[in-house]
Amino acid sequence: MxxxxxxxxxxxxxxxxxxxxxxxxxxxxxxxxxxxxxxxxxxxxxxxxxxxxxxxxxxxxxxxxxxxxxxxxxxxxxxxxxKDGRVMSGAKDALKAVARLDGVVQSVLTGTIKSNAILKLKAFGLEKYVDFEVGGYGEEVYPKATLLQVAQGRVKQMYGYACDGSNTVLIGDSARDVQAARIAGAAMIAVASGRSTTAELREAGADIVLQDLTNASEVVAAVAQLTSPLDRKAG
Missing domain, CATH: 1.10.150 (DNA polymerase; domain 1)
Structure with missing residues (x-):
């Protein structure tokens, strides 16, 4: 995730x-x-x-x-x-709810450099739900779709989970996020909380579009709909 x-x-x-x-x-x-x-x-x-x-x-x-x-x-x-920023509506409850799902590893796929991504989430108490070591970050000079695959490889190395399109979900707010998921073969939950409209997110190919994260049950249901359980494989 x-x-x-x-x-x-x-x-x-x-x-x-x-x-x-x-x-x-x-x-x-x-x-x-x-x-x-x-x-x-x-x-x-x-x-x-x-x-x-x-x-x-x-x-x-x-x-x-x-x-x-x-x-x-x-x-x-x-x-x-x-003080000068904000946590997006429902974000903490959504992270908590997804974390309760069996076999889920949560991390980030972000254009932000790693140190800054950690500080951003720590400022609002969100870091406890995320394994930053298996994420993808803005200082890594890869296209975002490739970076998603790099993150999948990190999960395999650290947890032994084989990640593919059946069990990898990206949640993001931009059409670029959707395009990255499509190219990498991952499922995509788009949230219309950024600068891309609902129509733009659907047109880009998002599997599910949510207005925001305020309904944690809706987020969990979307994740469950788009995934099958992670398979733990040796090696």
Whole structure:
């Protein structure tokens, strides 16, 4: 079970933008004029586009330097997360309810870098339901569909579960999330809590579209409908 983070579980956009501005200044010595829109993309892609649209010619060291600066800038603002951000309606109860299902491993598939994803969920007490070691993150330079398959491999390695399209579900809020699930052969529960409309999520190919996560029983029923139990296999 893989969850997108931003606008699916939490919304900390104000803090994220401030951290990006700080990181940009650290790396380039210049103020940030324009931040590339997220639109479900990984931090690595947002960083490159942000540098480009602000007139920075990138070199091999720009991405790792920016990721390190972004991690530090975000961590410095972690006490603002619950004040300036919010947990999405129903997210905690949905995580708790899915965690009660037999054989479920919950993690995240997110464009956010790992350290920041952990801080985002910790700020709202959501981290206890997630195994961050088997997730996929924004500093890993893979297309999201490939990153989903990487996460499946991590579950196999750590838990012995063979993951495929019959027992892997992505829950996210963007059409890009839906496209990643379709390409990777995973089931998709789309939540119309982000910038993609219900119609756009259905058109992208989501198996089930929910308006939000406020009905935990509805979320659990959707997961059960789309999956069969995980098979534990040796090796």
């Amino acid at each position: 893989l969850w997108n983070v931003d606008l699916t579980l939490v919304d900390v956009a104000i803090v994220t933008r401030d951290a990006y501005a700080d990181a940009f200044r650290q790396v380039t010595g210049r103020p940030l004029v324009k931040l590339a829109p997220a639109m479900g993309r990984p931090d690595s892609e947002i960083i490159f586009e942000t540098l480009a649209i602000n007139g920075i010619v990138t070199g091999d060291d720009h991405l790792p330097r920016f990721i390190d600066a972004l991690a530090g800038a975000f961590a410095a603002r972690r006490k603002r997360l619950d």
